[in-house]
Amino acid sequence: MRRTLVGCQILAVSLMVCIAGNGQAKVMGEEAERDRLRAKAEDAMGNDDAETAAMSMGRAALMAAQLSKRQTEPAPRQTFNATEHLYRSQEHGYRAIALFRRAGGELPASAGVCGSLQLAQLELRHAQEALSGPNDTEGKNTASPRRKAAQQSMEDWSIVLDSIQGEFRCPS
Numbered sequence: 001m002r003r004t005l006v007g008c009q010i011l012a013v014s015l016m017v018c019i020a021g022n023g024q025a026k027v028m029g030e031e032a033e034r035d036r037l038r039a040k041a042e043d044a045m046g047n048d049d050a051e052t053a054a055m056s057m058g059r060a061a062l063m064a065a066q067l068s069k070r071q072t073e074p075a076p077r078q079t080f081n082a083t084e085h086l087y088r089s090q091e092h093g094y095r096a097i098a099l100f101r102r103a104g105g106e107l108p109a110s111a112g113v114c115g116s117l118q119l120a121q122l123e124l125r126h127a128q129e130a131l132s133g134p135n136d137t138e139g140k141n142t143a144s145p146r147r148k149a150a151q152q153s154m155e156d157w158s159i160v161l162d163s164i165q166g167e168f169r170c171p172s
Contacts, residue, residue: 041094050094078133092116096113107169
């Protein structure tokens with residue numbers, strides 16, 4: 001009986017936290033929530049927690065997809081779409097690291113780990129393609145800060161992803 005009561009109390013508190021968290025996210029705005037999730041993923045990787053990082057990047061990718069769908073202008077839609085693919089790439093990359101560690105860290109990495117890294121490469125290519133098209137609303141020499149940040153993140157992630165693939169001895 002006491003266990004049931006404690007369980008119900010924990011469930012009630014959990015639900016209140018979830019509801020409050022959702023309300024706070026709406027107040028902060030979807031872009032801020034996406035940035036918070038991305039930062040959470042980076043912190044998780046800094047703490048050597050690839051599984052949490054993968055989950056956070058997956059949520060950030062979902063937020064970027066929602067933002068992309070709500071855009072009426074082509075340039076921001078294109079940037080958010082590219083960001084979604086970049087975050088999916090990072091999600092797959094982090095998941096590959098988590099899988100590798102869970103499997104004991106033996107080299108060469110398993111086919112599952114290498115497959116996750118191939119998915120990460122594919123998503124990165126989609127992100128690069130999404131930003132390779134013309135930027136309709138902005139001048140040729142001036143890209144938006146959001147677009148520049150996405151391009152820089154893609155370049156940085158490409159280097160990291162290639163390094164992981166080499167370290168894990170996965171075929172290119």
